[in-house]
Amino acid sequence: MKTIKKKFRITFNAPVVLGLIFICFAATLLGEITKGRSTALFFMTYHSSLLNPLTYIRFITHVFGHAGWEHFIGNATYLLLLGPVLEEKYKSRTLIEIIIITALVTGIINYIFFPNIALCGASGIVFAFIILASFTGFKDGEIPLTFILVATIYIGQQIYDGITVNDNVSQMAHITGGLVGSITGYILNKKTVTQ
Numbered sequence: 001m002k003t004i005k006k007k008f009r010i011t012f013n014a015p016v017v018l019g020l021i022f023i024c025f026a027a028t029l030l031g032e033i034t035k036g037r038s039t040a041l042f043f044m045t046y047h048s049s050l051l052n053p054l055t056y057i058r059f060i061t062h063v064f065g066h067a068g069w070e071h072f073i074g075n076a077t078y079l080l081l082l083g084p085v086l087e088e089k090y091k092s093r094t095l096i097e098i099i100i101i102t103a104l105v106t107g108i109i110n111y112i113f114f115p116n117i118a119l120c121g122a123s124g125i126v127f128a129f130i131i132l133a134s135f136t137g138f139k140d141g142e143i144p145l146t147f148i149l150v151a152t153i154y155i156g157q158q159i160y161d162g163i164t165v166n167d168n169v170s171q172m173a174h175i176t177g178g179l180v181g182s183i184t185g186y187i188l189n190k191k192t193v194t195q
Contacts (some may be wrong), residue, residue: 016092017083019100021076024122027064028072029190039065039120045107058127060100060106065120075122077080082129087137090188102128102180106173114172124177131181135189147185 012018015078031039043065045058066072087095106124110117134150158171 005008007031014084014087016087016095016099017079020122020125021079024064024066024072024076026083027061028066028069031065032068038120039067044118044120045110046118055111059111060103062107062120063099063103063122063125066122067120069123075126078126079122079129082126082133085136086129086132090132094188098128098132098180098184099125101184102177105180106176107174109176119173124180125175127154127158127174127177128181131178132185135185147182151182152176160171 027043031037032041041054042058043061044054045062048055058145066075078125082094090098102124106119110119131150131154132149134144134147136144155175156179158174161171
């Protein structure tokens with residue numbers, strides 16, 4: 001009896017998530033090479049002139065830049081853990097929309113309410129993904145206990161840290177990302193249940 005050897009191949013299983021990771025990697029590498037100048041110019045949002053077209057571009061692109069490799073690796077790990085499952089469930093286009101909405105909302109909120117703080121990194125997206133992942137068992141008329149626990153633990157911790165810890169971490173981006181994940185998770189899953 002002849003056995004057939006099956007060849008293993010690497011698949012590009014989550015193109016949006018992998019694309020986001022590759023862009024973040026390239027932006028972080030460029031930031032390291034330019035000693036942060038490219039990050040400040042293209043991949044960080046802060047209170048700059050509304051007459052500058054880059055101000056509006058940075059409302060989105062700030063999620064690609066990271067303060068360093070540790071910052072990038074922390075976010076990339078969560079994105080790679082959660083992203084493929086979410087991309088399979090909600091499809092690539094929906095995930096792109098969630099990423100853009102999260103980037104835009106965190107960028108605008110930071111610009112308006114935190115004029116002295118520069119913001120970069122994909123942690124808002126990470127929090128949106130964390131909360132969105134807790135909606136996987138959603139049924140109409142029910143709120144998953146996993147969602148309540150995740151929201152309480154992650155968002156509660158960010159509120160606590162925002163009040164008590166003085167660091168360079170933007171709890172605002174985390175909370176905003178969590179809220180975007182909550183709202184989109186509820187809308188997407190309610191739509192699925194009612195169809």
